Amino acid sequence: MTQAGWGGALGLLLAAGVILSWVGLPRHRQVALVDRIEPYLDRAPRRSRLLALDDPQPWRLADLLRPLTGRLGRALDRALGGTDxxxxxxxxxGLQVDVDGFRVQQVLWGCLFAAAAVAVAxxxxxxxxxxxxxLAVLVGCAFLGGVVARDALLSRAAHRRERQIMAEFPSIAELLALSITAxxxxxxxLERVARLSRGELAAELDLCLAEARLGAALPDALGGLSQRTGLPxxxxxTDGLVVALQRGTPLGEVLRAQAADAREVARQDLIEQGGKKEISMMIPVVxxxxxxxxxxxxxxxxxxxRVAL
Structure with a gap:
């Protein structure tokens, strides 16, 4: 096919896309049954515009793409798996558990990468x-690259939060040991430490206490903290706290020992990171x-x- 033929085919595809987008606008759609019945129902008093903080738009691009991205996200979840x-x-x-929303984000990232690849191609x-x-293979690889990049970003966020929790853990454990010894x-x-502390682990403890106030048993709430963090x-x-709650055993020395172990682990991590940095610093030196x-x-x-010669 000549270049004129390819240009005509691309022009037809563009025209078809514009027409379909125009026809699919909300104002061109058929009126739903709910919209027909709603004027005949009793309505609540209308709020003042001064109280409306978020004025919804008549239509947004995200609303138009939500059905398509939802189907693509479900198809991607079936293809990749790994929901757990x-x-x-x-x-x-520390994010809200929403696997479907994450798959939709992966699809959007893949589409952005694919769009950039289409422009280059x-x-x-x-x-x-x-x-x-x-070129088609290049676009497909770009889409997969966007999907993998979003997944890697989630893993990086999880590792970064785990490092923050491990950095806060010795101080939290020592504060708890001090309060229990007092x-x-x-x-x-737990309430005192959660109220006086700031950070990711303190927020998790505050969440456990909130669940306990809502009716859950405190040992079960602490078990949920262990499952959410996934750190040994x-x-x-949390196992020590649960045992203390159920059997009334002393916890001061146990918490101090755990804090000392955590500080030792942090020291070992710093030594390992220093060794890795030392190797990387050899590159510019050599x-x-x-x-x-x-x-x-x-x-x-x-x-x-040369002068002597």
Whole structure:
């Protein structure tokens, strides 16, 4: 097919897309039964516009794309699977568990990456006449890259929050040990620490106490904290609190020991990170500093040899 034929085909596709988008606008759709009946029903008093903080728009692009993105998200979930992994990582990242919404975000990221690939492929095709099949494969790989990038971003958010929790854990454990040693009960100590502390772990403790106030047993709420974080140190911490609540065993020394263990683990992590940084710092030393040093050391001798010859 000639370039004129390809241009005509692309023009027809663009015209068909514009027509379908225009026909699919809300004002061109058929009136639903609910909208027909609603004027004949009793309505609540109309609120003042001064109290309306969020004035809904008559239609938005997200509302138009929601059915399509929802179907694509469900299809992506069936193709990829891993619903339990996504749910666990959302809990570890401190996000609301919404697997369907996450799949829709993956589809949108894939579409953005694919749109960028389409723009690059179109320019490449017009300038050099590349193979259409290869360009289609490029667009498909870009879509998959967007999906994987959103998944990696969720994993990174989960790991970042876990590091924050582990950094806060020794201080929280020591504060609890201090409160319990001073004579307070486990529940009262948790309330005091959650009220006076700030951070991710303090927010989790506050959530456990809120669940307990709503009627859940405090040991069950602490078990939910262990499941949401997924950290072994926090799991041991909550198990100790549950045992203390159920059997009335002393917790001061146990919490201090757990805080010391957590600080030791943090120290080991810092040593490991320092070792990795030391290796990465060898790259500029070997490939930049060392060649320049050798050049400054050798070049005067070579110059003198040339002069002597």
């Amino acid at each position: 992994s996504v749910r666990a990582r959302q809990q570890r990242a 179109t320019g490449w095709w017009w300038l050099r006449g590349a193979n259409v099949v290869a 004579g307070e009960g486990t529940a009262q100590a 140190a926090v799991a041991r911490f 490939f930049l500093v060392l060649p320049v040093t050798v050049l400054f050391a050798v070049y005067p001798g070579v110059t003198m040899l």
